[in-house]
Each structure stands twice: as structure tokens, then as C-alpha cells.
Amino acid sequence: MIDKKYDLQHFMILLVVSFALFMEALDTTVINTAIPNMARSLNVNPIDLKITLISYLLSLAIFIPISGWIGDKWGMKRIFIGAMFIFILSSLWCGFSNNLLELVIARTLQGLGGALALPIGRLIVLRAFERNEVISAMSRVAIVASLGTMLGPMLGGFVTHYFSWRWIFWINIPVGLINIALAFYWIKNDAPQKVYPLDKIGFILFGGSLAGFTFGLSAFSESTLSRSTALSVTFYSFLLMLCYFWHSRHKKHPIINSILLQIRTFRVSVFGNLFCRLGFGGVPFLLPLLLQIGLHYPEQISGMLVAPIALGIMVVRPLTLSILRLLGYKHLLIGNTVLLSISICSFCLVNQSTPLFMIVVLTFLFGFLISLQYSGMNSLGYTGVGMDDLSSATSIISTLQQLAQSFGVAVSALFLQHFSTADHQAVYLSVPIFHHTFLAMGLMTFLSAFIFFRLKSSDGGDMIAVH
Numbered sequence: 073m074i075d076k077k078y079d080l081q082h083f084m085i086l087l088v089v090s091f092a093l094f095m096e097a098l099d100t101t102v103i104n105t106a107i108p109n110m111a112r113s114l115n116v117n118p119i120d121l122k123i124t125l126i127s128y129l130l131s132l133a134i135f136i137p138i139s140g141w142i143g144d145k146w147g148m149k150r151i152f153i154g155a156m157f158i159f160i161l162s163s164l165w166c167g168f169s170n171n172l173l174e175l176v177i178a179r180t181l182q183g184l185g186g187a188l189a190l191p192i193g194r195l196i197v198l199r200a201f202e203r204n205e206v207i208s209a210m211s212r213v214a215i216v217a218s219l220g221t222m223l224g225p226m227l228g229g230f231v232t233h234y235f236s237w238r239w240i241f242w243i244n245i246p247v248g249l250i251n252i253a254l255a256f257y258w259i260k261n262d263a264p265q266k267v268y269p270l271d272k273i274g275f276i277l278f279g280g281s282l283a284g285f286t287f288g289l290s291a292f293s294e295s296t297l298s299r300s301t302a303l304s305v306t307f308y309s310f311l312l313m314l315c316y317f318w319h320s321r322h323k324k325h326p327i328i329n330s331i332l333l334q335i336r337t338f339r340v341s342v343f344g345n346l347f348c349r350l351g352f353g354g355v356p357f358l359l360p361l362l363l364q365i366g367l368h369y370p371e372q373i374s375g376m377l378v379a380p381i382a383l384g385i386m387v388v389r390p391l392t393l394s395i396l397r398l399l400g401y402k403h404l405l406i407g408n409t410v411l412l413s414i415s416i417c418s419f420c421l422v423n424q425s426t427p428l429f430m431i432v433v434l435t436f437l438f439g440f441l442i443s444l445q446y447s448g449m450n451s452l453g454y455t456g457v458g459m460d461d462l463s464s465a466t467s468i469i470s471t472l473q474q475l476a477q478s479f480g481v482a483v484s485a486l487f488l489q490h491f492s493t494a495d496h497q498a499v500y501l502s503v504p505i506f507h508h509t510f511l512a513m514g515l516m517t518f519l520s521a522f523i524f525f526r527l528k529s530s531d532g533g534d535m536i537a538v539h
Contacts, residue, residue: 084258089193090213091251092152095159095244096186100128101224101382105360105375106237113237114172118361118501122485125357127176129478130286131183132190134279136471137327138270139191140464145267149259152192153252159185160248166241191470196259198466212389223382225360229375268325277316278327282471284309286478328471329464332457337401337531341453342468344523346476348409348449351517352416352442353480355510356381358488359419359435362506367424377431384439392447401455402527405448409521412441417514420507455532487512 103110103124111118143151162181169175197213231239288306320326333339356378363374388395396404415438422431450469457465487509492501 084254085196086212088251088255088258089197091247091254092156092189092193093213095247095251096190098224098227098247099163099182099186099241099244100125101356101378102228102231102240102243104356105225105228105364105371105378106232106240107357107360108364109232109371110237114175116172118365120172122357122481123172124175124179125481126286126478128179128183128186129475129481130283131180132187133282133286133471133475133478135184135187136191137278137467138275139188140195140467141267141270142188143192143195147261148192148196149255149261151188152196152259153255155185155188155192156248156252156255157185158182159189160245163241163244163248167238191466194466194470223379225375225378225381226372227375229371229373233371271320271323271325271327274316274319274323274327277312277319281309281312281316282475284312286475286482328468332465332468335456336526337455338453338457338465340523340526341449342472344405344449344452344520345469345472346479347520347523348412348445348517349473349476349480350483351480351513351515351520352412352438352445353477354482354484354513355416355419355438355480357481358484358506358509358513361488361501362419362422362503363431365501366503366506367422373428377428378435380432380436381439381442384436384441385443388440388443389447392444395444396448396451396532400529401448401452401532402524402529404444405452405524405527406521408441408444408448409524410518412438412445413514413518413521415441415514416510416517419510423503452527452532483516484509484513 107118107121110124111121114121139151159182162178162185165178166175166182169178227243228240231237231243284305288302288309316327317330320328320330333342359378360374363369363377364371369377399407415434418434418437422434450473453465453469488501488505491505491508
């Protein structure tokens with residue numbers, strides 16, 4: 073009887089964390105198919121609406137590094153539930169936004185809720201399971217989260233077509249309320265722990281540099297900002313980052329524990345995450361634009377064609393551990409990165425005469441491959457990291473994931489803007505423009521494969537060992 077209760081407790085922990093990731097995934101992907109409709113409603117350029125994606129991801133990247141500290145100081149359960157409340161209230165505000173600035177502010181607050189809920193949820197799982205159970209446990213969490221990724225484009229297209237784009241944010245509210253109730257009952261109360269003083273100056277320097285880098289990169293493709301503004305912001309952000317690293321050398325407990333980068337496998341995981349996502353991070357942003365603006369499909373059809381990405385993610389999740397054991401981290405990540413670059417380039421085949429079935433196959437394969445990439449890159453980061461450093465490692469990995477994803481969206485928008493204005497004074501999004509952009513992003517993904525040559529065949533053995 074004790075064992076059954078223990079199993080039920082662990083199952084419910086996974087379910088609660090899964091729902092949090094479900095909401096995050098749903099909210100990230102649901103907006104993609106609604107962008108053209110939202111652009112018309114708010115009277116802005118569709119490319120400029122990338123800021124609603126980036127502001128959310130950037131807010132995650134800025135606040136994730138201090139989420140572990142906040143959770144330890146006031147208790148993981150308390151902060152997790154509070155973060156869910158912030159997420160729900162900001163979702164409500166997003167739906168009532170009347171202009172782009174208001175929507176960006178609301179999305180930023182949404183990111184704050186996600187920044188506290190997601191890494192703390194992962195820490196709850198990491199501390200509840202043994203090291204050799206982590207990949208299996210996180211894969212189960214990811215399967216539920218993948219439902220959000222899969223339902224997002226379909227719900228976004230359906231709701232936008234038959235109701236209003238505002239409802240794509242309000243659908244998070246009932247899921248969030250249910251999850252709060254489950255968290256109250258099933259997550260154990262944990263006493264606040266003694267924490268080191270928060271490095272406030274480091275937080276300002278690091279967060280400011282991330283915000284500046286992302287805004288600067290995004291500004292290069294803005295229709296209302298000059299290149300000189302983008303360059304100036306990027307330059308000062310670089311100076312802020314240099315100041316942070318100088319400052320962190322003299323801090324015992326910096327915001328980002330850069331000492332972990334001395335671990336080779338962790339370093340490969342971090343830089344692999346960063347440069348790979350620069351290539352494929354913008355694909356979920358580009359595909360709905362290609363389908364709706366380039367090929368003139370309605371929102372609900374576009375959502376159904378993008379949804380197989382999540383289906384591919386779900387199919388491969390139960391197989392991930394077996395594939396890792398068969399190939400090892402080095403061979404999997406090198407080979408899969410190359411296949412992923414080919415998958416991105418394959419979207420150049422999509423045009424007005426492409427059968428819908430072929431588009432479904434291409435998006436499914438892309439989802440299958442990015443799922444393997446995520447699992448390999450993320451779990452590799454915990455190899456060689458001690459239990460005392462799990463919180464720091466999780467903060468770094470989670471921050472890089474969100475930051476690189478926002479960079480990927482900004483880079484894809486930059487390519488779109490570059491190719492579309494090559495022969496025109498104004499932005500003109502034709503099908504060949506999207507093809508050129510996918511080709512450029514596929515090449516970037518291919519080049520990132522060289523990072524994984526730094527791995528050894530035996531790396532990650534402790535994460536995939538059979539027990």
C-alpha cells in the first residue's frame with residue numbers, strides 16, 4: 073500500500089508539472105497561426121508581431137536565473153502556485169489588449185509567470201526522482217507538454233477563424249485553475265531554505281544585456297526602427313555583458329554560475345542549444361506565415377498543417393532513451409543535427425501545388441527530429457553536474473533555451489525582411505522569400521553540428537545507463 077501511494081504521489085507531481093509545461097507550450101504555439109489576423113486587428117506589419125513572441129521568451133530568459141533562488145527562499149510549492157496565478161491573470165490581460173504595446177507588456181508578465189513556474193517545476197521533478205530516472209520522467213512530462221504544442225496551432229486557427237484571436241489567450245485560464253488546485257493537494261509543502269544574498273547588481277547587468285541583445289537583434293527586422301538604433305542597442309548590450317562577467321568573477325554566488333562551463337559536456341550542451349536554436353527556433357513562426365500569407369490557406373487549415381510537429385514530438389518521446397542508448401550522445405547529436413538541417417531545407421519544396429499530405433509529412437518529420445535534438449542537448453547538460461549544482465545548471469539551460477528560441481525568431485524575421493526588401497522598397501512576403509529564408513536557416517543548423525564533435529563517444533553514459 074505504501075508503494076502504491078508513493079507511485080501515485082510521483083505520478084501526480086509529473087502531472088502537475090506537465091500541465092504547467094502544457095500551458096507554456098500552448099501559449100507559445102497558439103499565437104503563431106493567429107499572427108496574420110492579429111496584425112490586421114492591431115493594424116501592424118505581421119513581421120513586427122514577432123515582438124509578442126520574443127517579449128514572452130525574453131521575459132522567461134531574464135527571470136529564470138533567479139527562479140531557483142526565489143523558490144528556495146520562499147518555498148518551491150508557494151512560488152510555483154503564485155507563478156501560475158500570475159500566468160492566468162496576464163493571459164486574461166493579453167486577451168483584452170487593444171494595441172501592440174499593451175499586448176507586449178501583458179506577454180512580458182506572462183513570461184514572468186512562466187519563468188518562475190517552469191524551472192521550479194523541473195527542479196521539483198529532478199529532486200523527486202533518481203538520476204537514472206530523470207530522462208524517463210522528463211520524457212513523460214514532455215509528452216503531455218507536447219499536447220500543448222500540438223493543440224496550439226489547431227486551437228489558434230480554429231478559435232481565430234470562428235471566434236476572435238483574443239480567446240487564444242483565455243483558453244489557458246481553466247487549465248491553470250485546475251493545475252493550481254492539483255498543486256495545492258499533491259505537491260508537498262517545503263520549508264524555505266537559507267539562501268545566499270541575491271546578487272542584485274549582477275541581475276541588473278545580466279538581465280539588461282539579455283534584453284538589449286534580443287531587442288537589438290529584433291530591431292534589425294523592425295519596419296519602424298533604424299539600423300543605427302539596432303547597432304547601438306546591441307553594442308551597449310555587449311558592454312553590459314562584459315561588465316557582468318567582470319562583476320561575477322568577484323561574487324561567491326553569481327546569478328549565472330559560469331564555473332559550470334568548465335565541464336566540457338555542459339559547455340557543449342549550452343553552446344549546442346544556443347546555435348542549433350538559432351537555425352530551427354524560428355520555424356514555428358515562419359510556417360504559419362508561409363501557409364497563410366504565402367499560400368493563402370485559412371487559419372484553421374494552417375493550424376492543422378502545423379500541428380503534426382507536435383505529433384512527431386509525441387511519437388519519438390517514448391523512444392528517446394532507447395535511441396540514446398543505441399547511438400550515444402555524440403553520434404545522435406551530430407547525425408540528428410544534419411538531418412534536422414535537411415528537414416528545414418525541405419520546406420523549400422512547399423508551394424501552391426504541394427499536396428496537403430506532403431506538408432503534413434514534412435512537419436511531422438521536423439517535429440520528430442527536434443524532439444530528439446531537445447532531449448539529447450538538454451539531458452547532456454546534467455552529465456557530470458553534482459546534486460548541489462542542479463539548480464544552477466537548470467537555470468543556465470532553461471535560460472539559454474528561451475533566449476536562443478527568441479534569437480531564432482528574431483533571426484528568421486531578419487532573413488524574411490532581408491530577402492523581401494532585396495528587390496522591393498516595402499516588405500513583400502512571397503513564397504520564394506520564404507524558401508530563401510528556410511534555406512538560410514537550414515544552413516545555420518547544419519553548421520551547428522560541428523559543436524558536437526567536441527563530445528566523446530562515452531559522454532553521457534551515467535544518464536542513459538541501464539539499471
